[in-house]
Amino acid sequence: MGITLGPNQYGKAEVRLVTVTRSGPVHHLKDLTVSTSLRGELARTHLTGDNSDVLATDTQKNTVYAFAKESPVGEIEDFALRLGTHFVRGPITGARILIEEHGWDRIPVDGKAHDHAFSRAGSEKRTTAVTVQGSDYWVVSGLDDLVLLKSTGSEFHGFPRDEYTTLGETTDRILATAVTARWRYQGGAIDWAKSHAEIRRVLLETFATKHSLSLQQTLYAMGEAILQARPEVAEVRLSLPNKHHFLVDLSPFGLTNENEVFYAADRPYGLIEGTVLRDDAEDPGLAWHTLPAF
Numbered sequence: 468m469g470i471t472l473g474p475n476q477y478g479k480a481e482v483r484l485v486t487v488t489r490s491g492p493v494h495h496l497k498d499l500t501v502s503t504s505l506r507g508e509l510a511r512t513h514l515t516g517d518n519s520d521v522l523a524t525d526t527q528k529n530t531v532y533a534f535a536k537e538s539p540v541g542e543i544e545d546f547a548l549r550l551g552t553h554f555v556r557g558p559i560t561g562a563r564i565l566i567e568e569h570g571w572d573r574i575p576v577d578g579k580a581h582d583h584a585f586s587r588a589g590s591e592k593r594t595t596a597v598t599v600q601g602s603d604y605w606v607v608s609g610l611d612d613l614v615l616l617k618s619t620g621s622e623f624h625g626f627p628r629d630e631y632t633t634l635g636e637t638t639d640r641i642l643a644t645a646v647t648a649r650w651r652y653q654g655g656a657i658d659w660a661k662s663h664a665e666i667r668r669v670l671l672e673t674f675a676t677k678h679s680l681s682l683q684q685t686l687y688a689m690g691e692a693i694l695q696a697r698p699e700v701a702e703v704r705l706s707l708p709n710k711h712h713f714l715v716d717l718s719p720f721g722l723t724n725e726n727e728v729f730y731a732a733d734r735p736y737g738l739i740e741g742t743v744l745r746d747d748a749e750d751p752g753l754a755w756h757t758l759p760a761f
């Protein structure tokens with residue numbers, strides 16, 4: 468029986484980086500969590516413990532901080548590309564840099580945004596995953612935990628009934644979710660910030676305006692709308708938990724519930740996931756398919 472080393476990577480996970488840009492009295496904040504992951508000719512360390520090809524994960528972490536000082540972090544995609552292309556040399560043949568950006572809002576004081584005091588902007592995060600392989604690279608950006616709810620304009624009926632089905636059909640329900648979205652960019656010279664903002668806007672508008680017969684239909688409509696609006700996007704993946712809101716039975720109290728009083732369940736939840744893509748999108752191969760699912 469032969470035993471061999473299979474695919475492997477190593478890096479520093481979740482480097483917490485906060486930068487303050489001091490342009491006069493008005494400060495600008497960036498709050499990132501950066502993970503680096505390198506691949507390459509790493510058999511020697513695994514097989515013999517010879518570390519001569521191993522760029523220490525501590526060095527990777529330090530590089531994140533030094534790069535943040537040497538030039539402005541800018542958009543997370545650009546920062547990830549700078550890091551990824553730096554790491555790929557010698558025995559290191561591939562790098563994947565994952566970045567999450569946590570938002571901060573300026574605190575309003577007397578109706579004016581404060582120069583240097585901030586409040587955390589909820590749970591939503593902007594993300595990117597940049598894969599560098601030799602001289603090629605792929606950028607997959609996205610967002611996590613964009614929490615949405617519509618109080619009507621959602622139905623669910625026509626599903627098969629068997630001996631275990633208890634769910635009633637509905638033509639008017641609450642639809643709520645927390646969007647995790649990933650989109651793969653194609654082409655060059657992309658305005659990352661504008662693209663993110665426009666995709667987010669399209670997600671929100673489609674959720675609001677698409678009359679939903681299922682969360683699956685809403686998922687497809689969101690992906691389709693992004694691809695129609697943004698030529699720089701080749702493929703969209705969405706993960707949509709169905710945050711169920713159940714009508715409370717008020718009949719024991721002699722009351723009727725006309726879609727006004729709900730119990731918001733946190734688990735279990737339906738989980739609707741899917742990919743929407745252009746039929747002529749080039750397949751980037753492993754780089755996209757081996758991304759952590761979400």
Ligand SMILES: O=c1[nH]c(=O)c2[nH]c(=O)[nH]c2[nH]1
Nearest residue numbers: 623634680681682683709737
């Ligand atoms: O939009 C929905 N899709 C489902 O697949 C499903 N299943 C379920 O119980 N409720 C819902 N809602």
